[in-house]
Amino acid sequence: MADPFATGLGTLYAGPGAVAAVYDDGSAAKPIRVIHERPDQTTGFRDGTVIQATNLFRIQAVDVPEPKVGDLITVEAGTFSLSEDPQRDTQALRWVCSAEPV
Secondary structure, eight states: OOOHHHHHHHHHSTTTEEEEEEEEEEEEEEEEEEEEEEEEEEEETTEEEEEEEEEEEEETTTSSSSTTTTTTTTTTTEEEEEEOOEEEOSSSEEEEEEEEEO
C-alpha cells in the first residue's frame, strides 16, 4: 500500500504552488519541482528591529536524497546556493533548505 503522505506530497508538488527548478549538486544537474517561499526574518538589533528577506526551498526527499550546503537551485527567480544544512520535515519526506541568491 502506498504511503498516503508521500502520495499527498506528490500531488502538492505537481500543483500550482510548486515551480519547476534545476538542482545542481556539482556533479549533475537535474530537473525537479520545488516550493519556493520567501518569508521575512525579524532580528532584534540594539533598540531596533532588522527585517531581512530570506529564501526557503522545500524539496521532496525522493528527488534529492542528500542536499548539502553549496548545491545550487535554479528557478525562474534566479539561481540560489544552499546556505545552511538542510532539515527534514517530521515525516522525513522533504527537505527545508535555506538559500542565498548567487
